[in-house]
């Protein structure tokens with residue numbers, strides 16, 4: 187059984203259809219990348235998977251681990267193992283970063299029938315992970331993402347990913363705005379998480395990230411549909427030719 | 443006595459107050475000094491001439507007092523309702539230096555705990571202090587302060603309190619004395635079916651360079667309607683550093699009008715923290731006068747309303763001398779049909795050059811039926827001043843809520859976290875750790891109740907954020 191099965195997914199925002207029939211199957215252990223021009227619906231797909239209710243699903247279905255994902259609330263999907271690293275992580279003044287993550291972990295653990303972590307169990311692990319991501323200790327007690335630099339916010343997403351240990355991690359342009367050092371650190375963090383029972387959906391605009399996180403499959407999303415799928419070589423081709431030319435060639439190649 | 447007659451004929455509901463006045467005055471004639479008798483008489487004349495204000499009065503535009511005016515609240519007789527120490531167990535403040543308990547406005551020494559008071563601190567019943575003063579063992583200075591700051595001519599509730607008060611706390615912190623732990627003043631409404639009005643009067647004299655925190659706490663033991671009309675005068679001497687906490691957690695049938703009048707001398711630093719969580723109709727007046735150069739005040743507050751609670755905050759910050767600094771921060775959370783008012787008035791007198799005054803009021807409305815009226819009012823008579831004010835009205839931020847839920851936190855818990863974060867802004871401004879922890883506990887409990895009530899009443903509401911924002915420099 188596939189970990190994620192998206193069938194003919196249609197979704198709209200404020201009455202505008204953004205996703206126009208997406209099909210995608212992801213098995214545990216695989217890394218898929220979705221590329222595509224700005225506005226093609228990549229973040230919309232991520233938001234639907236994370237069950238954001240401002241995005242209305244108007245057709246199709248999604249099975250996650252055999253269960254109907256579209257029936258789930260965001261918190262349920264998260265507890266079942268869906269994790270979205272946000273393109274634009276939200277600042278939440280007044281809620282401490284560490285406190286927030288421990289609350290999230292305990293919510294997930296409770297859902298799975300596991301014991302809650304107290305601060306003593308949590309902190310050493312948290313600090314160790316922060317260190318791996320070369321994050322400053324002082325970010326621990328600051329409010330969630332408040333006053334973080336762009337790079338710190340993205341690392342904070344990966345920190346949460348590494349602590350929450352989801353089955354499916356969706357990274358929405360985690361590379362954008364990162365300098366090459368930060369990109370390397372973030373990619374290392376992600377690679378350390380790769381395992382036979384975890385899958386990744388890496389949304390990116392640039393092939394650059396894929397030098398560090400090697401995908402098994404690459405898909406091109408254009409105007410709400412997956413236009414092409416292939417191996418890692420597809421990303422290189424897109425990088426060389428740009429989306430527009432690559433698409434045009436595809437169009438030509440299609441039988442009339 | 444012409445005033446009394448007019449009162450009885452025009453507004454018969456003031457009758458119970460008149461009965462109370464007759465009693466209090468008769469007792470006063472026997473044991474109170476003449477200056478106090480005079481003060482009461484002036485208060486009564488003022489109140490009986492004006493009666494309760496209507497919404498035509500600009501200061502009461504958003505608060506209708508009809509329900510208060512039509513209830514015949516009577517005076518409480520000392521000792522008529524028995525309260526056991528066990529009933530007050532839940533109302534202690536862990537770590538307080540001492541606790542003075544007043545039941546229906548009367549001092550209850552048997553319920554109070556005076557602890558080990560440090561040298562240089564006087565804490566007692568105000569009535570007792572004055573009584574004792576008559577016999578020559580006077581705690582000095584009451585006459586110079588009592589009724590000298592709170593303005594009876596402007597405010598009829600202050601006039602009513604001045605006429606009818608029977609007791610309250612008297613605190614004197616001597617020159618240079620620094621208290622480590624807060625003083626807890628617990629004002630308890632206790633009745634069984636009786637509609638009782640009390641008029642607690644608190645006088646706090648903080649001498650030069652003294653330092654203290656005082657918690658004034660209003661609670662009710664039963665569920666019946668009571669009317670607490672409290673006046674506190676706080677005189678802060680030169681370089682004094684004082685934190686005052688008002689906690690309103692009475693039952694939802696209660697009426698509570700409280701007036702905190704602060705008089706600040708040169709470089710005095712006073713914080714007023716109001717945590718309004720209970721009460722059916724609440725009016726919270728905070729009125730500091732910065733009457734010495736370099737004085738600073740912080741006016742910090744949180745109000746939380748649900749059901750049909752009505753919470754009206756009237757701030758009047760008066761800058762009378764140069765180089766003073768005032769900061770107002772009020773956050774409101776309103777659910778159901780609750781209504782809130784924030785009236786932030788800043789007066790900068792002619793001499794008060796280099797004034798720096800700032801005011802911020804932020805509100806979260808958790809239902810379509812909740813309402814807030816926020817009104818800044820600047821009156822500036824000096825030319826070299828900095829005054830800013832701003833107000834926001836909004837709902838819980840959908841993006842923040844989704845972020846928390848996307849990490850597995852259940853919606854109710856996520857809402858609770860966000861509400862708490864909003865409410866907790868006021869905690870960060872509290873310097874006294876004991877009082878802050880106490881306030882934190884009360885706020886947490888209140889919000890937990892509120893979220894479960896809101897959750898039960900409405901399914902997930904996704905409303906467009908409506909924001910009203912203005913900032914003005916003048």
Ligand SMILES: Nc1ncnc2c1ncn2[C@@H]1O[C@H](COP(=O)(O)OP(=O)(O)O)[C@@H](O)[C@H]1O
Pocket residue numbers: 199200202204222223224225226227228229230231
């Ligand atoms: N909340 C929204 N309201 C209206 N339109 C939106 C909203 N979010 C996205 N869109 C529109 O949907 C389209 C796809 O957006 P998005 O999924 O963010 O694309 P991508 O991530 O591929 O750049 C864009 O045309 C964008 O303008």
Ligand SMILES: [Mg+2]
Pocket residue numbers: 228229230273358359
């Ligand atoms: Mg995007």
